[in-house]
Amino acid sequence: MASNTSSRWFTLVQRELQEYRVSLLWTPLLAALAICVLVLASVLLANRVAAVGQAFIEVVTQEEKISGMNITIQIDDDKDDEVAYRIERTEGASSEDEWNFSRKWTFQPRNADTPQSDSEVVSGGMDYPFNAVLGVINVLMMVLLVIVVVNYLLGCLFDDRRDRSILFWKSMPVSEWEVVLAKLAVALIVAPAIFIGAALVAQLVCTALSMLLMWRMDMNPAEQILGNVHFGRLLVQQVGGWLISALWIAPVYAWLLLASAAARRSPFMTAALPVVAVVFAEELVFGSDFVRGAIAGHLPDPTSTASLPLPADLASLLAGLACTALLVAGAVWLRRHRWEI
């Protein structure tokens, strides 16, 4: 007879994680595992190839105020082909906006070694080059997160209508508000928490592997690695970065939910076509791109600014949140009145 509010919500979220087990649980875990394996491979290689090891040290310890990403590009230039993994990732990240991203997406929890790192910090206080290196992992996970969540949102209010299991869900004492909000919460909070958690584990493993590399190269791992990393800052930036992004992305996610609840054939088309049509119509009729600009500001972009100070465009943020509320209400209405396909 457990039916208090928290256990209800737990059950609703658990249900989502069970249904989308592969995309919401296995994907981040396997991705984190893959990253760890790649880093392990590159560490083993770096240990053999002196030039790579040297370059690696440069990345980890560079003192200039430029971001870690720039440095990584240098490595890119004189690297061996064998180190492809690390460099590929770095390239992908550095082609985007390097500055913001190292700031924005980095995060890592405080672990037992952290106090040591505080005392060892030599460089200018703000910059922890190794944070930027670890930030790449987070960016990768966030890209994956957005892909997985968009897919989840488009399916979650459509699949049960298509296979008619909605008739079972509707026989349970759960209101459509609870259903829709639970799904939005999974998209905005639960799934990001899982992905960030997986990124975090991967970052810890990578830190440990890097220390192992330093140690085998007869350098002091504590100084070279822990001196250049600040886990507390990493954690705050990654979690905080996501929370800010979540506020921005919310209207887009709510729109996808609405499309999923409205779709008769393809939720993707239902989501994409009206937007494309409106943007084109506006450009043809008025020659302006107001809608496109308004929407673009809210598109999920793991590499765009999510720095902790609130973005200047507060009006757009608030308008987006108001739209979120309307779109969610629309999705609930559709769930109640137009659920039959």
Next chain:
Amino acid sequence: MNRVIEARGLSRQFAQVQAVDGVDLSLKAGTVLGLIGPNGAGKTTLLRALLGLTDCDGEVQVLGLDPRREHARLMQQVCFIADTAVLPRWMTVLQLLDYVSGIHPRFDRGQAERFLANTEVGVKRKVAELSKGMTVQLHLALVMAIDARVLILDEPTLGLDILFRKRFYEQLLNDYFDDERTIIISTHQVEEVQNILTEVVFMSRGRVILNKDMASFETTFSEVHVVGGATARAEAIPHIGSRPILGGRAIIYEGVDRALLEPLGQVRTPSVSDLFVAKIGGEAHHGQ
């Protein structure tokens, strides 16, 4: 509150079709209602209106609640099986039990597990792997473990073989039904439910064409099997249906004194299905 379900002037129009047309329905606790009608008669739409799953005109109250506005609250007291095979196919039986016990305040998990122990449904299996019969057994086990006051079953046994169907209704009657509960069953398979019904409603083209208490069934309807010369005399009495039987005809009368019919042949109470055919067949004739 003695009326569990109260509907007046219930109507639902789809684009071209009047699916439900001015239906009145009033049920008290302890009723087992059989809702019987041909395909497209509006049974499913009527049941969905009672459950708040579809918009409709007219007044509906179920357990004193408006099903449309208070659907989630109503579902604490009302269970339904809307169709066969609507259980989510990706779920395992265990996950399904977890979900219902986390969500439904009146669900008794132990009881559901006891029901399932008597079937071949293993808790680790996925719904998608179960046969149609087992899926229905699973759904019934879940529903019977919920202490609800109203149970609505829309064609619950469609597509199942006769053994499953018999067991389904036996279980429903023995393990679930009591005078506090109200059950509505819509079905084509009239013979299998007729002995558990206390009331019967015939629907055709969105309208209720018969709404009878099974207790008064016997006094209202009679069927006479006539042979030979008596046939003409029997057919002269206003009747609602007549069909050939071996060596003669079976004629069904409504509201005719049995004493009048005794001399013509063997008098009995018609089966619900024969009455249904007579009534609906007659309707169809009038309609054309």
